[in-house]
Amino acid sequence: MGQLDLQCCYTLGQGNHRGKVVALALRRGLVISSRRMRLVDQILNDLHASSGVRFISIVSTSGQPITCSPADAQSDMLSLASLAASSFAATQQLAAVLNEREFTLLFHEGRNSNLHVAQVTDRVLLVVAFGRDTQVGKVRLYTARAIEALGPLFRAAEE
Numbered sequence: 001m002g003q004l005d006l007q008c009c010y011t012l013g014q015g016n017h018r019g020k021v022v023a024l025a026l027r028r029g030l031v032i033s034s035r036r037m038r039l040v041d042q043i044l045n046d047l048h049a050s051s052g053v054r055f056i057s058i059v060s061t062s063g064q065p066i067t068c069s070p071a072d073a074q075s076d077m078l079s080l081a082s083l084a085a086s087s088f089a090a091t092q093q094l095a096a097v098l099n100e101r102e103f104t105l106l107f108h109e110g111r112n113s114n115l116h117v118a119q120v121t122d123r124v125l126l127v128v129a130f131g132r133d134t135q136v137g138k139v140r141l142y143t144a145r146a147i148e149a150l151g152p153l154f155r156a157a158e159e
Helices: 034-051 075-097 136-158
Strands: 004-011 021-027 055-060 065-069 105-109 113-121 124-131
Touching: 034 055, 034 065, 034 124, 034 136, 055 075, 065 075, 075 105, 075 113, 075 124, 113 136, 124 136
Parallel strands: none
Antiparallel strands: 004 021, 055 065, 055 124, 105 113, 113 124
């Protein structure tokens, strides 16, 4: 990451630091070029076409949508992606309780729909929704390949 936004400055009024001006800084969000974003969209569109899934989304770990396929996805699908990010965060806490460094995959199986959530980078998730007619193994295979391609694009954007 390395890039910082100056949030505010204030003067300390207590202790050894009295009278010193201190700058508070916050890290910027994910910054990705339009060229890289086109590559990301192409990878998602290829994954969508080859795997037969219903919906794919890239979201930040904070639940902010980045992009999706198909591009005209319904708003409830974007809500689903944001909720999946929250669920993934809870899963990370489960990993900590089990003394695991992390869990990089989350899978929900329903009667008619399935949800596959995978970590692309520390700050980016890939959310895939698909029906019972789509093989889980096929989704996992194509998703793993997509993550291999997406990872470098997002790691570069995070630096």
